[in-house]
Amino acid sequence: MKPVGRNAQKxxxxxxxxxxxxxxxxxxxxxxATVSRALNNPDSVSATLRARIHATxxxxxxxxxxxxxxxxxxxxxxxxxxxxxxDNAMFAQGLQALQTYLATKDxxxxxxTNEYDLEVELKQARxxxxxxxxxxxxxxxxxxxxxxxxxxxxxIPFVNVGVYEPEKPYPSIGVNNTAAGRRIARHLMELGHxxxxxVAALQRNNDRAQARVSGVLxxxxxxxxVPPDRWHLQVNYKLDDARQAAxxxxxxxxxxxxxxxxxxxxxxxVMLEAIKLGIEVPAQLSVVGFDDLEWSRHLRPSLxxxxxxxDEIWVRAGxxxxxxxxxxxxxxxxxxxxxxxxxESTAPPPxxxxx
Numbered sequence: 001m002k003p004v005g006r007n008a009q010k011x012x013x014x015x016x017x018x019x020x021x022x023x024x025x026x027x028x029x030x031x032x033a034t035v036s037r038a039l040n041n042p043d044s045v046s047a048t049l050r051a052r053i054h055a056t057x058x059x060x061x062x063x064x065x066x067x068x069x070x071x072x073x074x075x076x077x078x079x080x081x082x083x084x085x086x087d088n089a090m091f092a093q094g095l096q097a098l099q100t101y102l103a104t105k106d107x108x109x110x111x112x113t114n115e116y117d118l119e120v121e122l123k124q125a126r127x128x129x130x131x132x133x134x135x136x137x138x139x140x141x142x143x144x145x146x147x148x149x150x151x152x153x154x155x156i157p158f159v160n161v162g163v164y165e166p167e168k169p170y171p172s173i174g175v176n177n178t179a180a181g182r183r184i185a186r187h188l189m190e191l192g193h194x195x196x197x198x199v200a201a202l203q204r205n206n207d208r209a210q211a212r213v214s215g216v217l218x219x220x221x222x223x224x225x226v227p228p229d230r231w232h233l234q235v236n237y238k239l240d241d242a243r244q245a246a247x248x249x250x251x252x253x254x255x256x257x258x259x260x261x262x263x264x265x266x267x268x269x270v271m272l273e274a275i276k277l278g279i280e281v282p283a284q285l286s287v288v289g290f291d292d293l294e295w296s297r298h299l300r301p302s303l304x305x306x307x308x309x310x311d312e313i314w315v316r317a318g319x320x321x322x323x324x325x326x327x328x329x330x331x332x333x334x335x336x337x338x339x340x341x342x343x344e345s346t347a348p349p350p351x352x353x354x355x
Contacts (some may be wrong), residue, residue: 005315019062027062028056042106044235079321080128081137084116084206087265089265091139091293094161094314098137101318107134116205118144129154135321137161137314140207141170161317162208173316175338177208180306181215182339184260184288187304189223191336191348193258193286196220197231199245199270202260209262212290217262231256235266240304242269244274250277256283257349262298264289267303271345282347301344309336 025032038053083091099109116122122144136158151158163175163285196247201209218224235241266303267289279285281301292307313336323330
């Protein structure tokens with residue numbers, strides 16, 4: 001039975017009329033227009049008044065109508081992001097940092113994946129735009145032509161993350177991947193290695209992986225250390241695939257004294273298989289990676305790698321779009337510095353195999 005009389009309870013949101021903006025205004029002692037300004041243009045309201053309004057909103061459980069706010073402001077305060085996969089720990093880490101930042105600016109993050117497929121990326125971008133995103137974050141700069149046209153036609157601001165390409169007309173925030181490839185290869189050259197293999201991430205539609213390999217080859221060519229074709233492999237971002245590549249490299253009649261891996265996960269697989277085969281790392285085989293995942297410093301031996309400031313890259317991308325959407329003029333291209341982290345997985349080659 002429903003309670004009646006003096007003991008009857010007032011309906012709460014979801015059981016009766018939902019709490020509206022007029023109730024917020026009444027309880028906060030302001031006009032509905034002031035509440036609207038506090039929500040849609042916070043800087044137009046004093047901090048004290050804004051705090052009072054938000055305290056009232058929290059108290060009564062008011063949820064602004066996103067569609068109504070979008071109609072009045074022409075903004076949904078939603079940012080889209082498309083990444084190749086969320087299996088990659090670097091993407092997961094970067095997206096977490098991005099979401100944390102956007103939340104402080106009252107923006108929502110919508111995420112999609114493209115599986116390194118430009119057609120899939122185009123479809124996902126159309127879906128995000130149809131849902132009213134204000135801006136879009138994309139990984140790298142290999143795009144379907146139709147996607148570029150759509151973003152231009154729809155006037156959707158976007159930024160490419162993970163790359164730094166100031167010669168291009170599209171905003172970019174990231175490291176110089178070619179320079180990072182050169183740096184890791186120079187480290188091995190300085191140790192005396194000349195028999196160097198490459199186990200790269202898949203290159204298709206992955207300009208970051210392509211740039212890293214390009215930088216590596218620049219240095220190997222300059223040092224007369226170009227690997228034979230059988231020592232230049234590409235694998236998925238999976239330990240099993242990396243271990244299979246290591247078996248190919250390390251069980252032949254001749255084998256490299258060092259392996260440059262396209263990322264840390266590939267390096268983990270190569271090291272695990274080398275140890276299983278009885279090959280000592282780094283006494284008989286040096287292994288290097290890219291990214292500097294958390295596990296890289298905890299392995300034994302710990303992994304020599306290139307540290308990529310993932311959190312900073314993704315937060316800077318968020319800052320770029322937020323500033324752009326607020327009418328500012330953010331820097332179009334921003335280079336984020338990488339760093340070389342030398343740990344236990346590299347050493348000079350065995351004397352009888354040095355170049």
